[in-house]
Amino acid sequence: MGLPVVQTGDKAPLGKRLFILLQQLIPQHFLSSLMYALARSEIGFIKNSVIRIVNWMFDINMQDAVVKDPLAYPSFNAFFTRALEPASRPLDSNSTTIISPVDGAVSQAGHIESGLLFQAKGIHYSITALLGGDAETAKRFSDGDFATIYLSPRDYHRIHMPVDGKLSSMTHVPGELFSVNETTTSLIPGLFARNERIINLFETPAGPMALIMVGAIFVGSMDTVWAGTVTPSSKRISHQEYLDQPHAEISLEKGEEMGRFNMGSTVILLFGKNQVNLDGMIAAGREVKMGERIGTRIQA
Structure with missing residues (x-):
C-alpha cells in the first residue's frame, strides 16, 4: 500500500x-x-x-x-480470550436498548455525515472504503450512526451482540496491521479502512447493523462463532452470504457471543439513518463494559 x-x-x-x-x-x-x-x-x-x-x-x-x-x-x-462469570457482565435486557458488544474505551461515536466517519481530530474516512468498497451496502448506513470501541490488552476480548440479529453476510478484507491505539488513529488517515477487517452484516430490530472487527499488529487472527478462526488465505476480499440459505442461517440474541479477538483491537458499529439514538450515552474516552446500555433503537 x-x-x-x-x-x-x-x-x-x-x-x-x-x-x-x-x-x-x-x-x-x-x-x-x-x-x-x-x-x-x-x-x-x-x-x-x-x-x-x-x-x-x-x-x-x-x-x-x-x-x-x-x-x-x-x-x-x-x-x-478467557470467559467471564456471567454475573460480572449483566445485560441491559430492555428490548429497545443497544448494548456494548465489548469491554473497551470509546474512540469516537456519532453521526455518519456525507458518507464519512470521524476518526480523530482533523481526520475523517469513507464508509465505502471501510466496507471494502461496497457502495451499495454503504448506502444503507448513509446519514446513520456509528460507534468505535478500542480494546486494550487488559480488556475482555470476546465480542457479543448489541441487539438481536440475523447474519446477512460476512466479508473478510485483507489489509495492513497497524496498531489501533490513540497515537496511531490520530496520525494515519483512514486507518480503519486500511487495516485487515471482518465486516459482519446483520438484519436487526434496529434495521441493518454492521459489526466490524478491525485487526491490528499482533492480532494474528479473529474468530466468529459461525466460521471459526478467520485468517487471510489471499490478498483478495472474500465474501459469504447467509440470508435466504436455510442450511446456513445464523440468528443470535442480544448479549450472545458472536466472535473474539486473538489479541486486542477495535470494533466499529454502524446503524442506518434514524434507527438508533446514541446521543449522550457514549462519548469519546468513556470506558464501557460488555452488556451495558450505549443507546436505544428508535421505534416507529
Whole structure:
C-alpha cells in the first residue's frame, strides 16, 4: 500500500512519528504469524512466562474470570480470550436498548455525515472504503450512526451482540496491521479502512447493523462463532452470504457471543439513518463494559 500518509496538522512529536514509521517498516504480517504460534504454545515455561509478563504489564483483573488462576490456562491465547462469570457482565435486557458488544474505551461515536466517519481530530474516512468498497451496502448506513470501541490488552476480548440479529453476510478484507491505539488513529488517515477487517452484516430490530472487527499488529487472527478462526488465505476480499440459505442461517440474541479477538483491537458499529439514538450515552474516552446500555433503537 506504500507509505502511510501521516497527519501533519497537529505537528506530532518526533517520537510519535517514529512510532508510525517503525510500524510501516516492520513485517507486520510475519510478526503477527509468529505471535499466532507463540500465543498457542502449550509448552509450560513459554506460555507461563508470556502470561506472567502480560499480567504484570497490564494489571489484568482475573476476579471476573471463570478460571481465576492465570497459569491454569493451557495457552496464552486461552488466557487472553478467557470467559467471564456471567454475573460480572449483566445485560441491559430492555428490548429497545443497544448494548456494548465489548469491554473497551470509546474512540469516537456519532453521526455518519456525507458518507464519512470521524476518526480523530482533523481526520475523517469513507464508509465505502471501510466496507471494502461496497457502495451499495454503504448506502444503507448513509446519514446513520456509528460507534468505535478500542480494546486494550487488559480488556475482555470476546465480542457479543448489541441487539438481536440475523447474519446477512460476512466479508473478510485483507489489509495492513497497524496498531489501533490513540497515537496511531490520530496520525494515519483512514486507518480503519486500511487495516485487515471482518465486516459482519446483520438484519436487526434496529434495521441493518454492521459489526466490524478491525485487526491490528499482533492480532494474528479473529474468530466468529459461525466460521471459526478467520485468517487471510489471499490478498483478495472474500465474501459469504447467509440470508435466504436455510442450511446456513445464523440468528443470535442480544448479549450472545458472536466472535473474539486473538489479541486486542477495535470494533466499529454502524446503524442506518434514524434507527438508533446514541446521543449522550457514549462519548469519546468513556470506558464501557460488555452488556451495558450505549443507546436505544428508535421505534416507529
